[in-house]
Amino acid sequence: MIRAPHRFAPIQRLLHWLMALCIIAMLFIGVGMVSTVAPKYLPLILIHKTLGVALLILVLIRLALRLRLGAPPLPADLPPVMKLGAKLSHLLLYGFMIVMPLLGLGMLWAAAYPVVLFGGIEIPALLQQSDRGHTLLWNAHVYLGLAFFALVLLHLAAALFHALIRRDGVFATISPLPQRERMKPAE
């Protein structure tokens, strides 16, 4: 048995894939709900708010785990510019994950909407109604949301690049598949 030091811990991998699914759902629901007047608008916005708050809690747990457990090193032969890109994009992803729910909550508070989640859970307002505040937070939520989607696509492209083209073991560090996947005979 060879120990595999170059993988994220199982809890980190679980959180990554769970949050990935939720974030992609959030981005699609977000652009979908604001472009419809159909009855599905209400369940979509309820899911968006509930999932958003859940993701905020999850990202804080994930960040704590990351700081405590660290991350596997990138391959030594990865060009420096790609290493920098990897580092920066992960920083940005964490930034979006933390900032997006806060902007969403903030824009609702600044519009004096009660924030009621699935199951009737109410989040107390931490901001007062403010036209300027609402506009700023709403614009930030919308445009950063679009940028977040672009970054998710870039992340996906990089993951596939590592998995299919470079085959350098980077994807295996986060792969949801069992360990034997990266223990190829060719290695």
Place this chain on the structure above:
Amino acid sequence: MKLPGRLERSSLGSLILIAAVLGCSAAAFAYSAGWLSPGRLTPDRMIAALTPPSGPPLGHRRNHAKGICFTGTFEANGNGVELSRAKVFAQGRYPVLGRFNLGTADPNAVDATVRVRGIGLQISAADGEEWRMAMINPPFFAVSTPEAFHELLVAAGKKEPEAMTAFTRANPEFGAFAAWAKSAPWTASYAEEPYNSLNSFVFTNAKGDEHTVRWSLVPTAVPVPIAQADLQKRGPDFLEQDITDRVRSAPQRWTMVTTVADPGDPTADPSRAWPENRRKMQVGTLAVQRIEAERDGPCRDINFDPTVLPQGVRVSDDPFPAARSSVYRKSYDLRASEAGAYPRNGAAKP
């Protein structure tokens, strides 16, 4: 081990696969956002249809743009508990923030020219749980669906009269509303109007029993019919002056009456009134105690979104509350971003 940096033939296939995954993801995203479906009825299109040819009322609500704020109380008599576990139905007094308004996109409309009068309410329970509603004085709505409402706005905005004829032919339910608009008596006061939810909602009581309900605010003031021509002789803001004067001398009251649908009643179609013999119940009284100009008043910043509901009330199969919520949200986003154009400070009208 594969040598990094060298593209093999299989890598070309991988690159194509990556490009395809990204392309499909982006296309699916664009589809969700409606960018590929110009026919989709979006809140933006509804607001475009509400916008008068002279341009949008910057800084104001996109519809029911003219209004005046009030505060008061909702005094629940406790009867409503039988229908809904909403806290504000438990016997007691609950603070109310509201707004009398006119169904027009013109914040400076002459009061006598606007047929539909409305009220926006926000009732707060002791723990802060809110119930918001926006009601109007016709006994039924003009059309059956949000799509038909959009078509009505488009047809009404056209110059050629055939547009409205064609609309009425395609949406015969509009005939009843047109008849109401033509023949229903006018009054000279917001205080003499009834205000109707028109949309149905599902009430759930503590036992979990569900009923589909519409409700009305029935005025205590006796309506005095008056010809529209006589109203036109009054000042442009006579409704606001009247309600200010009345409330200054005494609180103005409405009885809140709930009506429960029988099985088979048209719960999804606000253009169809339910039969008169449906079970009605008085659940409380709205008392309007203080009037404030909208400009610096407390109602200005509130979106009277009818889907802000307490526990014990939820939307029914009526498609309008969702559509209204979506469009009101967009209207709020717009007017908040245009706040600089709103004449916030200053008592006198320009």
